[in-house]
Amino acid sequence: MLAFTLRRLVVALSVAFTVSVIAFALLHLSGDLAITIAGPEASPAQVEEVRHQYGLDRPLPIQYLDWLWHAAHLDFGNSFFFRESVTALISERMPVTMRLGAIALTLSLVVAVPLGVLAAVYRGTAIDRLALSFCVLGQAIPTFCLGLALIIVFAVNLRWLPVSGTATWQSYVLPSVALGWYAIPAVMRLSRNGMLEVLSQDYIRTARAKGLSPTKVVLKHALRNAIIPVVALAAVQFGFMLGGSIVVEAVFSMHGIGHLAWEAISRNDFPVVQAVVLILAGIYITLTFLADVVNALLDPRMRVA
Incomplete structure (x- = not known):
């Protein structure tokens, strides 16, 4: 188990290093950063002063190592537009996105896993076809079309839920449905395929031959093995939700990290974009690593493989 964990850790660190290089390159692929900071009306002397002030006249490897050192200490500099610490901006916005992602993931699992199990148990029936059609x-x-439709129906016409904001728990209902909707098909298909594979195994036939009830066979013997791949997928989907929340947060005017990224992109606020990319990628890599470890604990065959 230790060797497996170390191998996965090396892969995770390699991916994190690659992402850090790409995130650093974002600043320099967009043009002359000194001109961007100084503004289009700045004189050449002012541009050179800015270049020296921000260390942009140093070699790129030195700039990267300096940026990586500060990023490792959660120091991403100051925002060009907001004129405040990028770390403070992200710390303020991150809880909204984390709550939204957690609720959306929980909703997708609660809907998709039972639906996948039912589709597998009643394979080829109307229930299976209905589940696949829903998928x-x-x-x-x-996502944005579903979000707008939810706003029109439940917020504008029925007035059951608020249109935007994060003041109450009701404000998270519609965004969570819109964000979790896209994850339901993938989780449902994986749950269904996993159950179909497990239900054809010899030990399931043995359990049925012993006279165990169908419910006990499905829930106790089949589901615990079929659910293992869903653990990894749930971690991946949560990472996708955090990164893909930019659309949902824009539709519902939720000031989370996704909305912050949209603001930063539209205003060429590169330090914020850089930090958001690095942090979200770090969360995604960490979740994937933890999912691999949990899967290895649940299924010893993965460690052997």
């Missing part, structure tokens, strides 16, 4: 529908509707 296709979930992938066909874009």
Whole structure:
């Protein structure tokens, strides 16, 4: 188990290093950063002064190592637009996105796993076809279209839930549905395929031959093994939700990290974009690593492989 964990840790660190290089390159691929900071009306002397002030006249490897050292200490500099610490901005906005992602992931699992189990148990029946149709529908509707439709129906017409904001728990209902909707098909298909594979195993036939009830066979013997791949997928989907919340937060005017990223991109606020990319990638890599470890604990075959 230790060797498996170390191998996965090396892979995670390698990916994190690659992402850090890409995030650092974002600043320099967009043009002359000194001109961007100084403004289009700045004189050449002012541009050179800014270049020296921010250390942009140093070699790129030195700039990268200096930036990586500060980023490792959660120091991403100051925002060009907001004129305050990037770390403070992200710390203020991150809880909104984390709550939204957690609620959306929980909602998708609560809906998708039982639906996948039912589709596998009643394979080929109307229940299975209905579940697969729901799966296709979930992938066909874009998140922003679903968000706008939810606003029109439940906020404007019925007035059951607020349109925007984060003041109360009701404010998270519609955004969570819109964000979790896209994850439901993937989780449902994986749950269904996992159950179909497990239900065909010899030990399941043995359990049925012993006279165990169908409910006990499905829930106690089949589900605990079929659910293992869902653990890894849930971690991946949570990372996707955090990164993909930019659309949902823009539609519902939620000031989370996704909305902050949208503001930073639209205003060429590169330090904020850089920090958001690095932090979200770090969360995604950490979740994937933890999911691999948990899967290895649940399924010893992964450690052997």
